[in-house]
Amino acid sequence: MPSSPLDNIIHELGGPDAVAELTGRKGRLVRDEEGRTVYKRRNVDLGCSMERINLAEKQAFMDGRKLVAIISEAASSGISLQADRRVPNTRKRLHITLELPWSADQCIQQCGRTHRSNQIHGPEYQLFMTACGGERRFASTVAKRLQQLGAITKGDRRAADASDLSMFDVDTKWGKKAYDELIELLSNPLFSSTRPPPPYVRRALGLKANDELHARWKEYLDDAEEAVASVGINTDDKGSVKGFLNRLLGMCVKMQNKVFDHFMAILEEKVRVAKQNGEFDDGVVDIRGESVKVAANFPREMKKDPISGVPLLHFKLDVDRGLSFKRAMEMLDEKAKSNETGKLYPREGFYVSKRPLIGREKEGANGVKALAFLIQRPMSAFAVPSTYIHTYGIHRPNTGLGATDSFESFTEGITPRFSKLTPEAAKDKWEALYRDGLRMCSHGPNCKHGSRCTVGKRVQQQHLICGAVIPFWAVIKEHLEYQKKGGRDGSLQMVKVMRIVRVRCVGADGREQRLVGVEISDKGVAKLDAALNNQPAPQDVKPDVKPDLHQLGRGGASSSSSHGGGASSSDVKPDVRGLRVGAHVKVHGLATDAGKKLNGKSGKIERWDAAMQPSGRWIVRINGQQGTNALQAKNLGAL
Ligand SMILES: [Zn+2]
Structure with a gap:
């Protein structure tokens, strides 16, 4: 009978004297002095009763007598193994999960075994999974939960070069779009095969652009359709990404991986395009720079929230992206140390461009040439090493980390563009x-x-706006969320540009501070300033909930207009038809059933709500009625 994997692991790690086992097992197979495998009850060496054995093992680990603990699901409830400051063993914990649990919650609970209060340092987690497409499903859900718990955020310094958990996350709205497209393709292989696969799909499936492409592509589509049908994925009724990944487990490993790679290729392309169009929600993004300083005379107060008295602040930041030679060498040294080989990979290091920079051709003998250094990016967790194309972070002296690119497209392009340089020659x-x-x-x-x-x-x-962002949210959103951008075809589209960012910077007083706020362009600043000074009061995020808040809001309006210097009620939403706060109005022209009942009725304007679509509405209290109605100017006549 083959020995159990658990016994093997314990043996390899130094035997029961070195390894604390916290499981539901009563005994185990160990090697005696002569190398024979013998069965031993687990409590014998510990000298305790069977019931207390896991507690004794836990104590041995926490005391530092055993430095490895193996914990099973069965024994895990109620046991904590964190680097508690009250126990002798305060070493940093490395927590390896050998088998991903079925649910993210369960995984979080497991992770919690080593991550508890009163710890000196948090644990490092390593989640193991096979390269099978279907198993990524679990990784996907786990990653999502971890992210929700704030385990990691996009652009987190610590995460920047480690494996970014977001790449596990496929169960998103982009995942759904990718999945729909995939199923669309597979539902009709005959038709799909008439259109050649785009390059990113070709790359993912290892299809070469030669005479055989059409035949191979059709062959894949046929096989994939069959495989998808065989595991019960319905191509007529598109289900969820989760369901799809679940079913994927039923396919043979080879097909499973192919279909998953195909899916990932479509997904990555969708995300890439979405990012380009500013539609991708990055969550909280870090402003990166070698040094970030708050500019002189900032922050500036844009407006005060009349209710809380908290100001809305405008920060101007000077972000220095440049990398000194010293810093470049530090980064390369650090990378070399973290590489498996202990030194830089062959393609990492300094490069010089073959042509001079545009505009600097005439300086010196050969003009001034561009320099960069490359650092290889970590391989995607989903990658198949043999076909994986490495990408490199491209760092420049003046702009720091720029695009990530494959080596071929960085150095070659149409004409050879860059060649390698030693650090001495680059300095x-x-x-x-x-x-x-x-x-x-x-x-x-x-x-x-x-x-x-x-x-x-x-x-x-x-530019960043911080402080009382929430009370002014409606105005901020209205003026900053979208921006006109010219499309490639010359069309103008509205593109979502608003981002929440965080930054660590040095204030005017020389002290470091951390800011979280809304990123805004300099044009946006002017726009927002104008909007804030032309608005009556900032609107509450949820209007019409508490009448007393409206009361307060109006108070704020009058105080801020007097602050504006002699402004009268005319700085409230100007309107040629005499519509303003306090005006008596009559309703007309409403077409909905509910609206028709209001036609002909009169009331008084309470306030202007700029956040309501389209282009703002007047909030009117109709005489003799409960509550207020939000009405467009075209349906109101001043009395
Ligand atoms: Zn210039």
């Missing part, structure tokens, strides 16, 4: 570009746009 040139970045744009001292040009300048201004 002086790097430092010169680093210094230049402070004073001039990438186009050099003679840029035809003059000092206005900001391309490639090290320090960039970013």
Whole structure:
């Protein structure tokens, strides 16, 4: 009989003297002095009763007598193994999950075994999974929960180069879109095969763009359709991503991986396009920079929330993206140490461009050339190593970390663009570009746009609004959420641009501070200033809930207009038809059944709600009726 994996693991880790076992087992197979495998009851060596054995093992671990603990689901409830400051063993815990539980909640609970209050440091988790497509389902749900719990956020410094958990997350609205597209394709292989697969799908499926492409693509589609049907995925009624991943487990491993890779390729493309269009919600994003300072005379108060007295603050930040040569070397050294080989991978390191920078061709003998260093990005957790194309973070002296790209497209392109450089050869040139970045744009001292040009300048201004964001949310959202952007086809579209960011920066007093707020462009600042000064009062986030809040809100309106300097009620939403706060009005022209009852009735305008669509509404109290109605200007006549 083969020995149990658990016994093998214990043996490999040094036997029962080194390993605390917290399971429901009564005994185990151990090797005696002569190397024979013998059965031993677990309580014999510990000298305690069977009931207390897990507690004794836990104590041995917490005392530091045993440095490895193996804990099973059966024994895990109520046992804590964190690096508690009250016990001798305060080493940092490395928590390895050998088998992902079926539910994220369960996983969170397991993770909680080593992550509790009063600990000196948090544990490091390693979640193991097989490379089978279906098993990623669990990783996906687990990642989602961990993220909700704030275990990690996008752009978190610690997470930036480690495996970013968000790449496990496929059960999202983009996942659903990708899944729908996949099922659409597979539901009619005959038709689908008439259109060649896009490059990202070809790459994922390992299809080469040659004479055989059509045949191979059709073959895959046929096989995949059959596999999908065989596990009961209904191509007519598109279900959820979760259901799909669950069913995927039923396919043979090879097909499972192919279909999953296909799905991931579509998903990644969808996310890429969404990011480009500003539709992708990144969650809270960190502003990155080597140094971030609050500009002089900031923060500035934009407006005060009349209810709480908390100001809405505008921060201007000077974000220096530049990387000194010293910093570049530090980053490369750090990377070398973290590599398995202990040194940089062959393609990592400094590069110089073959052509000079545009605008700087005439400086010196050969012009000023661009420099960069590359650091290989961690492989995606879903990657198949043999076919994986590595990507590299491209760092520049003036702008820091820029795009991530494959090595081929970085160095080659149409004409060879970059060649490798030793650190010694890079040093002086790097430092010169680093210094230049402070004073001039990438186009050099003679840029035809003059000092206005900001391309490639090290320090960039970013604006943030913080403080009483919630009370002013309606106004902020109305003016900043969308921005007109020209599409490739020359059309104008409204694109979602608002982002919540956080940043660690140095204030005017030299002290470090952390800010969380809404990112805003300099045009946005002007727009918001204008809007705030033309609005009556900031609207409550939930209007019409508490009448007494409205009362307070109106009080704020009058105080802020007097603050504006001699402003009268005319700075309340100007309207040629005499519509203003306090005006008596008559309702007309409403077409809905509920609305028709109001036609002909009169009432008084209470306030203007800019957040209501389309383009704001008047909140009117109709005489003799409970509550208020939100009405458009076209349905109101001043009396
Ligand atoms: Zn320029």
